[in-house]
Amino acid sequence: MEAHFLGxxxxxxxxxxxxxxxxxxxxxxxxxxxxxxQVRMLKPGEVLEWRDTWLARQPADYRAQGIxxxxxxEPLRTPWVNFTVTP
Amino acid sequence: MSRPSTAVRxxxxxxxxAVAACSDGTRSTGPEPTPVLRTAQAPDLGTLARTVPGFxxxxxxxxxxxxxxTDVTKRGAAERALGAFAQSRGFAxxxxxxxxxRYAYGDLDRWSQAVTFEAFEQRGVVFVDLDEASNRVLVxxxxxxxxxxxxxxxxxxxxxxxxxxxxETDPIVYAxxxxxxxxxxxxxxxxxFGNFLCSIGFNATSGxxxxxxTASHCTNRQGGVEGxxxxxxxxSTANSFIGTEVADPKYFRGAGCPxxxxxxxxxxxxxxxxxxxxxxxxGIAATSGPNNGSIDITGTIAITAEGDAVVGDVVxxxxxxxxxxxxTVSATCVNTGVxxxxxxxxxxxxxxxxxxxxxxxxxxxxxxxxxxxxxGDLWGGNSAGTMFVYSPIANIExxxxxxxxx
Numbered sequence: 001m002e003a004h005f006l007g008x009x010x011x012x013x014x015x016x017x018x019x020x021x022x023x024x025x026x027x028x029x030x031x032x033x034x035x036x037x038q039v040r041m042l043k044p045g046e047v048l049e050w051r052d053t054w055l056a057r058q059p060a061d062y063r064a065q066g067i068x069x070x071x072x073x074e075p076l077r078t079p080w081v082n083f084t085v086t087p
Numbered sequence: 088m089s090r091p092s093t094a095v096r097x098x099x100x101x102x103x104x105a106v107a108a109c110s111d112g113t114r115s116t117g118p119e120p121t122p123v124l125r126t127a128q129a130p131d132l133g134t135l136a137r138t139v140p141g142f143x144x145x146x147x148x149x150x151x152x153x154x155x156x157t158d159v160t161k162r163g164a165a166e167r168a169l170g171a172f173a174q175s176r177g178f179a180x181x182x183x184x185x186x187x188x189r190y191a192y193g194d195l196d197r198w199s200q201a202v203t204f205e206a207f208e209q210r211g212v213v214f215v216d217l218d219e220a221s222n223r224v225l226v227x228x229x230x231x232x233x234x235x236x237x238x239x240x241x242x243x244x245x246x247x248x249x250x251x252x253x254x255e256t257d258p259i260v261y262a263x264x265x266x267x268x269x270x271x272x273x274x275x276x277x278x279x280f281g282n283f284l285c286s287i288g289f290n291a292t293s294g295x296x297x298x299x300x301t302a303s304h305c306t307n308r309q310g311g312v313e314g315x316x317x318x319x320x321x322x323s324t325a326n327s328f329i330g331t332e333v334a335d336p337k338y339f340r341g342a343g344c345p346x347x348x349x350x351x352x353x354x355x356x357x358x359x360x361x362x363x364x365x366x367x368x369x370g371i372a373a374t375s376g377p378n379n380g381s382i383d384i385t386g387t388i389a390i391t392a393e394g395d396a397v398v399g400d401v402v403x404x405x406x407x408x409x410x411x412x413x414x415t416v417s418a419t420c421v422n423t424g425v426x427x428x429x430x431x432x433x434x435x436x437x438x439x440x441x442x443x444x445x446x447x448x449x450x451x452x453x454x455x456x457x458x459x460x461x462x463g464d465l466w467g468g469n470s471a472g473t474m475f476v477y478s479p480i481a482n483i484e485x486x487x488x489x490x491x492x493x
Contacts, residue, residue: 006444008283008304009427013470028470031426034304034354035468035475037284037408037445069470071284071408071445073380 004070005038012050013067013075018060025054037071056085130172132219136192139164143188143195144219152178155188155222188222190250198246199224202237205244209236213256223249227256265372265382265407268320271365272299272329273387274450275372275405277320279327281307286406286449287319288355288464289390290366291490296333297360300483300490301448302466303335306356309430310338310349317358330358336486338430348424348431353478353486354466369493371405371450371459377413378441390493391458393480402438404465404475406449412475414440423476425467432466435476442468442475451477461492 005011011033016025023029042048050066062085066078135142142165143155152173154165162185166173170180199217202224206212211232218225224246226237234253241251263269265286266277274289278301285305291298306315315332318324335356344350360366369390374381388405396402396416403413418437425432438451447466452459461480468475484490 004284004444007427011427011444011470028426030469032423032467032469032474032476033426034302034466035406035408035442035444035447036302036304037447039279039282039284069444069472071443 001042003040003042004072005040006035006069006071007033007038008036010038010048010050011069013069014052014054015065015067016054017063017065017080019062024056024062027052027054059085059087130169132192133196135168136196139168141188142192143190143222144192144217145169146220147176148184148220150176151182151184152176153184153186155186155219157188157191159185159187186222190222190247192217195222195224195250198241198244198250201244202226202241202246202251205240206237209233209240212237213258218252221252223252226251226253228253229258230255262383265374265384265405265410266320267384268324268327269372269384271367271370272319272360273367273370273372274299274390275407277407277445278305278329278448279318279321280305280315284407284445285447286408286445286465288448289450289461289492290368290370291357291492292368293334293357293488293490297364297366298333298357298490299330299360299366300355300357300464300487302464303351303354303356304466305448306332306335309335309354310351311335315356315358328361329364330360332356333359334487343433345422345431348429350431350433351486352433352482353464354432355464355478355483355487357487357490368491371452374405374411377403377411380410382407382410388452388454388457388459390452390461392460393492394453394460394462395479395481396436396453396462400453402440402451402453402462403459404438404440404442404446404449404451404477406442406446406465408443408445409441409472412441414438417474421476423467432476432478434479434482436463436479438475438477439473440475441472443472446475 013028018024063080063082065080068076140161141157145154166180173183195217203215211229213227216225237253269276274287278285288300303309307313312335317330318327319329338349338351340349371388372384373386373388375385398416400416405411417439420434423432423435449465451462463477463479465475465477
C-alpha cells in the first residue's frame with residue numbers, strides 16, 4: 001500500500017505528558033521543517049519504527065504518544081503508553 | 088539524583104482492512120402492498136401516476152407541495168394520496184397547490200425514456216430529465232450545440248413539440264482537484280519527482296524560457312542543479328512529464344551565514360517546461376475559498392503584480408494538500424533554521440495559516456479585487472500545521488534571476 005510521510009527524512013513527534021496532563025517533553029515542540037511529502041510503497045506486514053531519546057528530569061509517572069504527520073487531515077497517533085521513571 | 092533515560096519507540100504499522108459489502112437479495116413472497124402513501128418520505132411518482140387520475144408531476148414550490156393534474160377537478164384524489172406527505176411538511180391536505188397540467192406523468196415518462204435512448208448520440212447533449220416542476224421533458228445541451236436536432240429527434244419519436252424544452256447548460260464534469268492532472272498547468276497543483284510530492288509555486292519566463300518555480304528542497308538535491316524531472320500530477324499518469332530543473336543555486340557559507348551553517352535567501356528552484364506542455368502564465372488554481380479544506384478547483388486567480396508583505400497583512404497560499412489557506416503575517420525577514428538540517432534560510436516571512444506535507448513550493452499571494460499580488464513561495468511550516476514560512480519573491484529573483492511571472 002502507498003503511504004505518505006512528511007519530510008525528506010520522515011518527520012515524527014513524540015509527546016511525553018505528566019499525570020496531570022501537562023507536557024513534559026515534545027520532540028517537535030519548536031522549529032520549522034520543509035513541507036515536502038514523501039511517498040513510500042509498503043509491503044504487506046512491513047513495519048516502520050522511529051525512535052528518539054528523552055532524559056527525564058524527575059522521577060514520576062508519565063505517558064507517551066507517538067505522532068506521525070502526513071497529508072491526511074489528522075496525523076496518525078499511537079495509543080498512549082504509561083510508564084514510570086524511578087529515582 | 089539519577090538521570091534515567093527512557094527511549095520511546097514509535098511504531099507505525101499499516102494494515103489494509105477489507106470490508107465485505109453484503110446485499111440483501113431476499114424478496115417478499117406475500118401480497119403486493121396497498122399503494123397508500125402514509126409516510127413522510129417523498130412519494131413514489133410512478134405510484135402517484137397510477138393512483139391519481141391525470142397526475143402530471145409533484146414538486147415543492149417555495150415550500151408548498153404542488154402537483155400538476157391534467158384534470159384539476161381530481162384534486163380530492165391528490166389530497167388523499169399526498170395528505171401524509173403534506174402533513175409531514177406542515178401543510179394540511181387542503182393546502183396542496185394544484186396546477187393545470189398539460190401532460191400526464193405516464194406520457195412524460197415514456198417520452199423521456201424514448202428521448203434518452205437516442206439523444207446522447209447527438210453532440211452536446213448533457214442531460215434528459217422528466218421535469219416535474221414544468222410538466223415537460225427537459226433536455227440540457229451545451230452552449231453552441233444544436234437545439235434543432237433535439238426537436239427533430241422528438242418529432243421523429245412522436246413527442247409533441249410543446250412537451251419538450253431544450254435548455255443550454257454547462258457540461259457536467261468530474262471535479263478536478265489540486266492533486267489531479269491540470270492543463271494548462273497553473274500554480275498550486277501537485278508535482279511529483281522521485282519519491283516526493285510538492286506544489287507548483289508559480290509559472291514564469293526567464294530569458295524567454297517557459298518555466299515554473301517550486302521549492303529548492305523539491306529537487307533531487309537541495310541546492311545545485313541535477314536535472315530533476317517533474318511530473319504532474321504523478322509519474323504514473325499518462326502524458327504527465329512537464330519539465331526539468333534548470334536553476335537552483337548552491338547554499339553558501341560565511342558572508343552573513345551563521346557559523347557552522349549553510350544559507351540561502353530563498354528555498355526556490357526553477358524548472359523549464361518540456362516542449363508542448365501548456366501552462367498559464369500568472370494563473371493560480373483557485374478552490375472555493377480560504378480555510379475550508381477543499382482542494383477542488385473551481386477556477387483560477389490571476390497574478391497581476393509582484394509585491395511584499397508587512398506584519399499584519401493578510402496573505403494566502405494554495406497548495407496540493409491543504410488547498411487555499413489564509414492568515415496574517417506574523418514576522419518578516421526572519422533568519423530561519425530548518426529543523427533537522429544545517430540550513431538557515433535568511434530573511435523569510437512567517438504566516439499564521441494552515442500548511443501540510445506536500446504544500447512545499449506553493450504560491451503565496453495577497454488578494455485584492457479578485458486579482459493576486461505574488462509574494463513568494465511556501466517551503467515549510469511548524470509541526471502543528473498552523474504556521475507556514477515563505478521565501479519573498481524579491482529573494483527568489485535575487486537568486487534565480489529576473490522572472491516574468493504574469
